Structures are given as structure tokens and as C-alpha cells.
Amino acid sequence: MYSFSVCVCVVCVCDLFFSFTDNEVAFLALNEVAPVTHAVTNTVKRVVIILVSILVFRTPITGLGALGSALAIAGATLYSLASAKYKTVPVETKKA
Numbered sequence: 001m002y003s004f005s006v007c008v009c010v011v012c013v014c015d016l017f018f019s020f021t022d023n024e025v026a027f028l029a030l031n032e033v034a035p036v037t038h039a040v041t042n043t044v045k046r047v048v049i050i051l052v053s054i055l056v057f058r059t060p061i062t063g064l065g066a067l068g069s070a071l072a073i074a075g076a077t078l079y080s081l082a083s084a085k086y087k088t089v090p091v092e093t094k095k096a
Contacts, residue, residue: 035087039080047073 030038050069054061061069 036081036084039084040077043073043077043080046076 026038026042029041033041050073053059
């Protein structure tokens with residue numbers, strides 16, 4: 001039987017691997033699609049994660065919790081769309 005610390009280390013390494021892979025896939029996807037498309041699909045990914053978590057872990061969700069989740073998702077979507085639309089170009093400063 002493995003000790004608790006070995007199991008924690010294995011979980012941490014797996015988490016590191018999956019987080020790195022998620023980040024790399026996101027950058028590869030961003031190179032292939034428009035920023036707005038990437039932002040919308042990222043928001044859809046968050047919705048899917050919330051829904052799957054509710055179903056897999058059988059977490060009861062109240063009406064107020066569903067409303068809060070919907071508002072957070074809508075806000076994230078609108079922010080992503082607005083920030084992509086009104087992206088500012090950084091001003092270069094001259095070094096003296």
C-alpha cells in the first residue's frame with residue numbers, strides 16, 4: 001500500500017501535467033482561431049465543467065445558485081467579447 005505522501009505527490013504531478021497540457025492546447029488553439037472565438041469557447045468550456053461537476057458529483061444546486069452561475073458565465077462571456085472588441089494597442093515609450 002502506498003503512503004499518503006506518495007499519493008499526494010502523484011496527484012500533484014498529474015495536476016501539473018494536465019494544467020500544462022491545457023495551457024499548451026489553449027495557445028495552439030489561439031494560433032488557429034480568432035481571439036473572440038477562443039474567448040467564447042473558453043467560456044463554453046467553463047459551462048461544461050460546471051455542468052459535468054454537478055452531474056458527476058450529484059451536487060444539488062438551488063435556483064439562486066443556478067442564477068449566480070448564469071450571471072457569472074454571462075459576465076465572463078460579455079467581458080471576453082468586449083475586451084476582444086475594444087483591445088487597445090500599447091503605446092511604446094522611447095528610452096532616453
